Amino acid sequence: xxxxxxxxxxxxxxxxxxxxxxxxxxxxxxxxxxxxxxxxxxxxxxxxxxxxxxxxxxxxxxxxxxxxxxxxxxxxxxxxxxxxxxxxxxxxxxxxxxxxxxxxxxxxxxxxxxxxxxxxxxxxxxxxxxxxxxxxxxxxxxxxxxxxxxxxxxxxx
Amino acid sequence: xxxxxxxxxxxxxxxxxxxxxxxxxxxxxxxxxxxxxxxxxxxxxxxxxxxxxxxxxxxxxxxxxxxxxxxxxxxxxxxxxxxxxxxxxxxxxxxxxxxxxxxxxxxxxxxxxxxxxxxxxxxxxxxxxxxxxxxxxxxxxxxxxxxxxxxxxxxxxxxxxxxxxxxxxxxxxxxxxxxxxxxxxxxxxxxxxxxxxxxxxxxxxxxxxxxxxxxxxxxxxxxxxxxxxxxxxxxxxxxxxxxxxxxxxxxxxxxxxxxxxxxxxxxxxxxxxxxxxxxxxxxxxxxxxxxxxxxxxxxxxxxxxxxxxxxxxxxxxxxxxx
Amino acid sequence: xxxxxxxxxxxxxxxxxxxxxxxxxxxxxxxxxxxxxxxxxxxxxxxxxxxxxxxxxxxxxxxxxxxxxxxxxxxxxxxxxxxxxxxxxxxxxxxxxxxxxxxxxxxxxxxxxxxxxxxxxxxxxxxxxxxxxxxxxxxxxxxxxxxxxxxxxxxxxxxxxxxxxxxxxxxxxxxxxxxxxxxxxxxxxxxxxxxxxxxxxxxxxxxxxxxxxxxxxxxxxxxxxxxxxxxxxxxxxxxxxxxxxxxxxxxxxxxxxxxxxxxxxxxxxxxxxxxxxxxxxxxxxxxxxxxxxxxxxxxxxxxxxxxxxxxxxxxxxxxxxxxxxxxxxxxxxxxxxxxxxxxxxxxxxxxxxxxxxxxxxxxxxxxxxxxxxxxxxxxxxxxxxxxxxxxxxxxxxxxxxxxxxxxxxxxxxxxxxxxxxxxxxxxxxxxxxxxxxxxxxxxxxxxxxxxxxxxxxxxxxxxxxxxxxxxxxxxxxxxxxxxxxxxxxxxxxxxxxxxxx
Numbered sequence: 001x002x003x004x005x006x007x008x009x010x011x012x013x014x015x016x017x018x019x020x021x022x023x024x025x026x027x028x029x030x031x032x033x034x035x036x037x038x039x040x041x042x043x044x045x046x047x048x049x050x051x052x053x054x055x056x057x058x059x060x061x062x063x064x065x066x067x068x069x070x071x072x073x074x075x076x077x078x079x080x081x082x083x084x085x086x087x088x089x090x091x092x093x094x095x096x097x098x099x100x101x102x103x104x105x106x107x108x109x110x111x112x113x114x115x116x117x118x119x120x121x122x123x124x125x126x127x128x129x130x131x132x133x134x135x136x137x138x139x140x141x142x143x144x145x146x147x148x149x150x151x152x153x154x155x156x157x
Numbered sequence: 158x159x160x161x162x163x164x165x166x167x168x169x170x171x172x173x174x175x176x177x178x179x180x181x182x183x184x185x186x187x188x189x190x191x192x193x194x195x196x197x198x199x200x201x202x203x204x205x206x207x208x209x210x211x212x213x214x215x216x217x218x219x220x221x222x223x224x225x226x227x228x229x230x231x232x233x234x235x236x237x238x239x240x241x242x243x244x245x246x247x248x249x250x251x252x253x254x255x256x257x258x259x260x261x262x263x264x265x266x267x268x269x270x271x272x273x274x275x276x277x278x279x280x281x282x283x284x285x286x287x288x289x290x291x292x293x294x295x296x297x298x299x300x301x302x303x304x305x306x307x308x309x310x311x312x313x314x315x316x317x318x319x320x321x322x323x324x325x326x327x328x329x330x331x332x333x334x335x336x337x338x339x340x341x342x343x344x345x346x347x348x349x350x351x352x353x354x355x356x357x358x359x360x361x362x363x364x365x366x367x368x369x370x371x372x373x374x375x376x377x378x379x380x381x382x383x384x385x386x387x388x389x390x391x392x393x394x395x396x397x398x399x400x401x402x403x404x405x406x407x408x409x410x411x412x413x414x415x416x417x418x419x420x421x422x423x424x425x426x427x428x429x430x431x432x433x434x435x436x437x438x439x440x441x442x443x444x445x446x447x448x449x450x451x452x453x454x455x456x457x458x459x460x461x462x463x464x465x466x467x468x469x470x471x472x473x474x475x476x477x478x479x
Numbered sequence: 480x481x482x483x484x485x486x487x488x489x490x491x492x493x494x495x496x497x498x499x500x501x502x503x504x505x506x507x508x509x510x511x512x513x514x515x516x517x518x519x520x521x522x523x524x525x526x527x528x529x530x531x532x533x534x535x536x537x538x539x540x541x542x543x544x545x546x547x548x549x550x551x552x553x554x555x556x557x558x559x560x561x562x563x564x565x566x567x568x569x570x571x572x573x574x575x576x577x578x579x580x581x582x583x584x585x586x587x588x589x590x591x592x593x594x595x596x597x598x599x600x601x602x603x604x605x606x607x608x609x610x611x612x613x614x615x616x617x618x619x620x621x622x623x624x625x626x627x628x629x630x631x632x633x634x635x636x637x638x639x640x641x642x643x644x645x646x647x648x649x650x651x652x653x654x655x656x657x658x659x660x661x662x663x664x665x666x667x668x669x670x671x672x673x674x675x676x677x678x679x680x681x682x683x684x685x686x687x688x689x690x691x692x693x694x695x696x697x698x699x700x701x702x703x704x705x706x707x708x709x710x711x712x713x714x715x716x717x718x719x720x721x722x723x724x725x726x727x728x729x730x731x732x733x734x735x736x737x738x739x740x741x742x743x744x745x746x747x748x749x750x751x752x753x754x755x756x757x758x759x760x761x762x763x764x765x766x767x768x769x770x771x772x773x774x775x776x777x778x779x780x781x782x783x784x785x786x787x788x789x790x791x792x793x794x795x796x797x798x799x800x801x802x803x804x805x806x807x808x809x810x811x812x813x814x815x816x817x818x819x820x821x822x823x824x825x826x827x828x829x830x831x832x833x834x835x836x837x838x839x840x841x842x843x844x845x846x847x848x849x850x851x852x853x854x855x856x857x858x859x860x861x862x863x864x865x866x867x868x869x870x871x872x873x874x875x876x877x878x879x880x881x882x883x884x885x886x887x888x889x890x891x892x893x894x895x896x897x898x899x900x901x902x903x904x905x906x907x908x909x910x911x912x913x914x915x916x917x918x919x920x921x922x923x924x925x926x927x928x929x930x931x932x933x934x935x936x937x938x939x940x941x942x943x944x945x946x947x948x949x950x951x952x953x954x955x956x957x958x959x960x961x962x963x964x965x966x967x968x969x970x971x972x973x974x975x976x977x978x979x980x
Contacts, residue, residue, distance in 0.1 A: 009908075009909075012905065012908070012909065013909060016905055016909060020648065020652075023655075027655060027670070030670060031669075034662075034665075034667045034669060035665050035667055037664070037665060037931065038662045038664075038665045038667040038669060041654075041658060041927050042655060042658045042669065042670075045651050045654050045655045045658070046655070048647065048651045049648060049651040049652065049655065052644050052645070052647050052648035052651065053648060055644045056644055056645065056648065059644070072908060073701065074698070074701040074702065075701040075702075075703070078700055078701045078703055079697060079700070079701050081700070082696070082697055082700040082701070082872075083697075083901065086696075086876065086897055086900070087897060089876070089880070090880070090893045090894060090896075090897050093880065093884075093890070093893060094890050094893075098880070098881060098884070102877045102880070102881075105873045105876060105877070106873045106874055106877060109700070109872070109873045110867075110869045110870045110872075110873065113700055113703045113869055114703055114705070114869070115703075115705050115867060115869045115870060120867075120870065121870055124866070124870065124874070125874075128874055128877055128878075129877070132877065132878070132881055135509060135513065135516075136513075136516070136881055136885060140510070140516065140520065140521070140524055141223050141224070141524060142516070142520075142885040142888075143190075143223070143225050143888055144881065144884070145884055145890065196519075197517075197519055197520040197523035197524070197810070199809075200813070202523055203523065203526060203810070203813035203814075203816070203817070206523065206524070206526060206527040207526070207527050207817060209527065210527045210528075225888060226887075226888060227887065227888050227889070228679075228887055229675060229676060229678060229679055229887060229889075230661075230675040230676075230678035230679060231661075231678070231679075233675055233678070234675050234676065234887075234889075237675070309938070310938060312935060312936040318661060318663045318666060319663070319664070319665060319666030320666050339935060339936070339938070340935075341932055341935050341936050342663045342664060342932070343663075343932065344663045344928065347746040347802045347803050347804075347809070348624075348746060350800070350801070350802050351616065351617065351619070351746050351796070351800075351802050352620050352621070354617050354800065354802075355616075355617035355618060355619065355620055356620075357619075357620025357621060357622075357936070358620070358936055367801075369821070370801055370821050370822070370823035370824075370825065371800070371801065371823060373823075373825070374823060374824050374825065376800075376824075438531060441819075442817055442818070442819055444819075445818075445819020445820075446816040446817065446818075446819050446820075446821065447821065448816075479666055
């Protein structure tokens with residue numbers, strides 16, 4: 001249980017506030033290279049952001065309440081599976097094009113997360129993709145990420 | 158080793174060239190992608206989509222041209238895509254002078270002008286300097302004198318950003334007239350026109366076609382047209398040259414392909430553009446809409462591009478815009 | 480004018496032209512409902528197809544597409560929390576909450592009726608008041624636009640949520656993201672790291688989609704619920720009827736439409752501003768503002784009426800001066816040009832039947848939206864929710880991915896989408912409000928660039944910012960919007976104190 005629960009809400013609050021402060025710091029440093037009138041606005045914002053983040057963190061230190069001890073994730077393993085699946089999806093689109101990874105995602109993600117009725121997911125995935133191709137590619141002539149399937153289709157034609 | 162490599166490379170190039178001409182005969186066999194470096198709905202996009210359907214007709218054999226928008230970075234993303242595309246005739250694109258040359262001259266772009274094979278120019282729209290109808294300036298000279306009296310107090314609005322072609326034109330004008338103006342970039346044509354009409358800015362530059370209707374209605378006054386001769390569409394607007402300032406500038410749109418595409422395909426595309434521009438249906442629509450058509454065949458277009466680049470290089474040396 | 484309208488009527492109601500509006504409406508609904516596709520794209524593709532056709536046929540299709548597309552964005556916003564268009568973000572705030580409560584059908588009904596009313600009022604304003612409204616738009620220069628942006632930013636104060644510190648942090652995040660890209664006034668590239676894709680800043684649609692659409696996907700996956708919504712919840716008749724509650728919604732509709740028309744006429748104002756300003760105004764005057772953001776139908780009504788009212792109004796400066804009030808209006812101008820119709824005052828003299836015909840078509844298409852959007856489409860789209868949520872989650876990703884890719888045809892945007900999605904998930908879980916991020920993102924650049932433009936023109940003299948009465952009024956309005964929530968909480972505290980004592 002302790003493994004699946006993941007970090008507490010308070011921990012994430014701290015990490016995120018720290019990240020905001022880091023971003024604010026980076027903005028402040030990077031702005032140094034810009035002419036004064038271009039740097040002024042981002043710098044003011046960076047200070048404001050850092051200030052808020054410090055306040056958020058300080059509040060967490062002061063109020064050690066019940067809510068902060070709750071786990072941040074509803075279900076960490078499922079979150080991680082989804083995250084990995086989505087990142088893999090985008091990388092796969094970059095490599096093989098849109099259609100194949102999309103089909104894989106629409107069928108595999110519910111499957112891994114416990115929904116095993118392929119009789120619903122497979123036709124649904126195919127139907128959705130046909131609809132998308134019809135609207136985006138055929139009707140509106142929007143190009144899709146170049147797909148290996150499209151090359152096959154071209155050569156068949 | 159090096160030599161073998163080089164001969165191998167040459168052989169490959171020859172092979173590519175040969176295969177090129179082999180399929181050039183029945184070109185096009187698949188849809189041609191026409192890259193537009195601006196978002197759907199912009200001036201270049203509408204022009205591209207309009208001409209594309211007529212080029213399809215005149216290429217014949219059920220040719221298909223798909224307009225593909227690759228907007229961003231003032232056109233640079235789309236133009237880079239054209240320059241780096243496979244030179245097989247299936248990727249062509251719209252390029253805009255002088256914006257594209259300016260990027261090259263600045264040395265910022267990932268491409269050179271030599272990376273393009275010009276096909277044909279379609280439109281040339283001269284620049285104009287305009288003021289609101291209640292402005293005290295009646296001629297370019299009025300404005301120059303006022304600017305001499307109080308240097309830097311007269312703001313001139315443009316639709317671009319710093320380093321845009323209109324900004325470069327203002328720098329040129331400043332140099333030729335020996336004055337100092339303030340450049341106010343509005344980032345779009347709609348806001349700058351609104352500002353001129355509402356009297357929020359003393360003067361502005363834009364393209365003639367954008368000023369035409371408002372000038373005829375007397376809502377704005379054209380101080381000078383930046384072309385060699387007066388425009389047919391607005392005969393009573395004087396040129397800068399007539400008033401003693403040699404400012405000639407404007408923006409043009411044309412079609413180019415990546416360097417190295419087979420000459421037969423260049424010729425085919427060139428002919429398709431030529432015929433499309435002479436198509437009565439297109440011609441009538443263009444005339445009604447007062448689109449300043451200006452056809453240049455491939456060779457003339459190349460000369461025009463080279464001259465624009467040379468001019469900008471000269472300006473860059475004297476007054477860098479960035 | 481009356482003559483021209485009477486003359487135009489038979490053309491507008493010619494069967495072919497009615498068909499054109501219907502086709503345009505259906506296409507517009509699809510285009511608006513799919514993220515990444517916009518009405519602008521739809522019309523741009525339409526234009527070359529209308530060569531050689533009767534102008535009113537072409538314009539009818541555009542009118543239909545415009546009104547229906549602007550409403551279409553509300554459908555995925557309410558059902559799936561996917562902003563189909565930037566303007567539908569304000570609709571998400573209450574619409575998606577209603578869906579979670581099982582009131583999806585009612586929320587869609589509120590949206591379509593409000594959208595129709597906004598569009599109708601806007602079209603009427605276009606027909607009757609174009610000349611005076613154009614004069615108002617000319618009063619706006621850089622200084623006035625700066626204050627308009629400030630007014631918009633001030634509405635953030637109403638969207639901050641319960642946690643003031645996190646609300647301000649969220650605004651700062653949005654404003655900072657807005658600074659990415661080339662700075663117009665100096666030409667400096669800020670935070671682009673030499674990347675061409677970031678020169679113009681992040682693409683708004685990409686950010687909004689990541690911000691709103693992806694967190695629920697993670698949520699659904701974590702919950703892994705294997706059932707969908709029951710069919711009975713999605714039936715229209717079982718739920719309340721907006722038409723019977725018209726008295727309740729009327730003030731919201733009128734106020735929101737007035738705001739939408741006003742913003743629509745301004746060429747330099749961001750289009751999504753109207754729905755946010757309308758939303759905020761509804762919240763500001765409401766009896767119980769705390770119910771906004773928790774599924775208050777008034778929020779949906781305000782946002783959609785404001786959004787719909789933006790449409791026809793944006794054509795006012797476009798038709799009468801040739802200055803487009805929005806991206807869509809700009810393409811419609813392109814479409815007019817293709818038919819040899821040059822916008823400007825002479826258009827009304829030379830082709831009154833076409834101009835007024837087009838205006839009537841805008842009005843007609845607004846009513847048609849009622850049929851197409853309300854009766855048919857929302858019923859079909861609503862069925863999506865019957866899918867098991869765990870199956871729906873990846874399907875949302877498919878649509879979002881292709882839509883985001885279609886914006887710039889760039890893989891870069893897909894990677895941005897994923898990055899933003901993960902950050903947005905954390906933001907949401909930690910109760911950082913998202914609406915201020917959006918407003919900061921959209922209005923920050925407008926405020927900064929207009930301020931600096933104004934100072935450039937005035938040679939750095941700050942008094943230029945309050946030189947006109949329009950500026951002064953807008954500045955005062957900004958102050959009022961900022962102070963109202965503070966005053967309210969102060970008064971509540973005072974009322975509570977004697978009760979406690």
